[in-house]
Amino acid sequence: MHASLSTPALLAEAVAANLLPLYFALLAGALALAASTLLSWRRLRPGGAASAARIASAGALGVALAGGIFALIATAVTAGHALAEFDDALVAALRATQPADTLRVFARLTHFGDTETLTALGIGGALLLAWRRHLLLAATWAAAIAGNSLLNVSLKALFERVRPVHDHGFTIETSWSFPSGHASGTVAAWGIAAYVLLRLLPQRWHLPVVLAAVAIAVTTAVSRVVLQVHFASDVLAGMASGAAWLTLCITLSELLRRRVP
Numbered sequence: 001m002h003a004s005l006s007t008p009a010l011l012a013e014a015v016a017a018n019l020l021p022l023y024f025a026l027l028a029g030a031l032a033l034a035a036s037t038l039l040s041w042r043r044l045r046p047g048g049a050a051s052a053a054r055i056a057s058a059g060a061l062g063v064a065l066a067g068g069i070f071a072l073i074a075t076a077v078t079a080g081h082a083l084a085e086f087d088d089a090l091v092a093a094l095r096a097t098q099p100a101d102t103l104r105v106f107a108r109l110t111h112f113g114d115t116e117t118l119t120a121l122g123i124g125g126a127l128l129l130a131w132r133r134h135l136l137l138a139a140t141w142a143a144a145i146a147g148n149s150l151l152n153v154s155l156k157a158l159f160e161r162v163r164p165v166h167d168h169g170f171t172i173e174t175s176w177s178f179p180s181g182h183a184s185g186t187v188a189a190w191g192i193a194a195y196v197l198l199r200l201l202p203q204r205w206h207l208p209v210v211l212a213a214v215a216i217a218v219t220t221a222v223s224r225v226v227l228q229v230h231f232a233s234d235v236l237a238g239m240a241s242g243a244a245w246l247t248l249c250i251t252l253s254e255l256l257r258r259r260v261p
Contacts, residue, residue, distance in 0.1 A: 008086035016093035019102070019226065027218050034214040038206060052258045059251025066244035070179070073237040074159065077178065087231035091164040094228055100168075103227060107170040110223035112216050113182030115149075118189045122146060125193065137196050140253040148188035148245045152181045155241060166228040173229045180230045183221040183238030184245075190216045191246040195253075 015022060076083040111117060122145035129138035161178035175181075194213035198206050221239055224230040230238075 006082075006085065006089075008082045009089040012086055012089035012093045015090060016097045019094070019098065023219075023222050026222070027215060030214050030218045031211050034210050035207060038210050052255060055251060055254045055258075059247055059254075062247035063244050063251070066240045066247060070237050070240035070244065073233050073240065074178075077161070077231075077233050077237075078159070083233050084231075087233050088164075090225070090232055091228050094226065095165075095168075098226065100170075103168055103170045106223040106226045109219050110171065110182060110227060112190070113186040113220040113224075115181075115185075118145060118149070118185045121189055121193065125196070129196065134196075134200070136253060136256060137199060140249055141192055141196060144192035144246055144249040145185075145189045147249070148184055148242055149181075151241060151245055152179065152184050152238070155179055156181070161231075161234070164228050164231055168228070171227055171229060177230055178234045178237060179241050180221070180224050180234040180238030182224050183217075183230075183235045184242030185238075186217040186220040187239050187242030188246045188249075191242070192249065195246075195250050 073083070075081075077087075122142060125145075126138045126142040129135075129141055156176035156178065159178040160176055163173055163175075163177040166172065190213040194209050197209045201209065217239070221235045224235050225232050
């Protein structure tokens with residue numbers, strides 16, 4: 001039976017059959033990368049012209065890398081690459097294999113990226129920071145969350161990709177599929193929350209804050225695939241676009257902070 005399947009279809013079946021172990025492995029790898037990135041970020045913090053130049057260079061590299069990943073995924077999807085075949089095969093495999101209990105758990109976890117959740121986080125955080133007179137942080141917070149939302153809506157309208165069928169009843173989405181708004185939104189919103197808390201909290205809290213933000217972003221992104229409301233490429237592209245926008249906002253905030261007397 002399997003001998004007649006293509007490589008993308010075989011890979012999709014393997015992913016669906018090992019979904020939870022792969023999720024935990026992905027989460028562990030993302031947390032390890034986040035911890036390493038935090039250590040690198042600390043080396044860029046000292047003030048001065050050289051530090052500002054390094055911040056600008058690192059930010060430009062990050063935006064270019066994330067933007068390049070998004071462009072590659074978008075090109076592969078629109079050109080009918082094997083990635084699109086994998087997307088369809090994975091949705092079919094997940095529909096056939098995932099039990100209701102798994103779908104129910106991920107349907108709850110996906111609320112971290114709901115529009116209502118991110119809107120409340122954006123408005124509440126910006127107002128609180130402004131009230132505490134952290135005006136640059138408040139502006140950065142608002143720009144990261146609201147700007148990413150506008151970017152995602154624009155990209156969805158540009159690509160107009162139809163969502164996969166998801167009739168399991170645990171959640172339903174009707175907007176365009178590419179890129180995932182939940183994936184980009186959690187990267188941008190919880191990422192900027194982590195950045196602000198790194199600026200305001202003692203160093204002993206930095207690692208837990210970063211790990212929590214990464215865990216939320218990764219789990220929400222995975223939930224969209226598990227629930228079959230997005231193709232895998234939608235989610236990867238959403239995380240890439242969200243990371244690009246988040247990096248741009250943080251870079252500009254850091255450069256502006258160094259210009260303020």
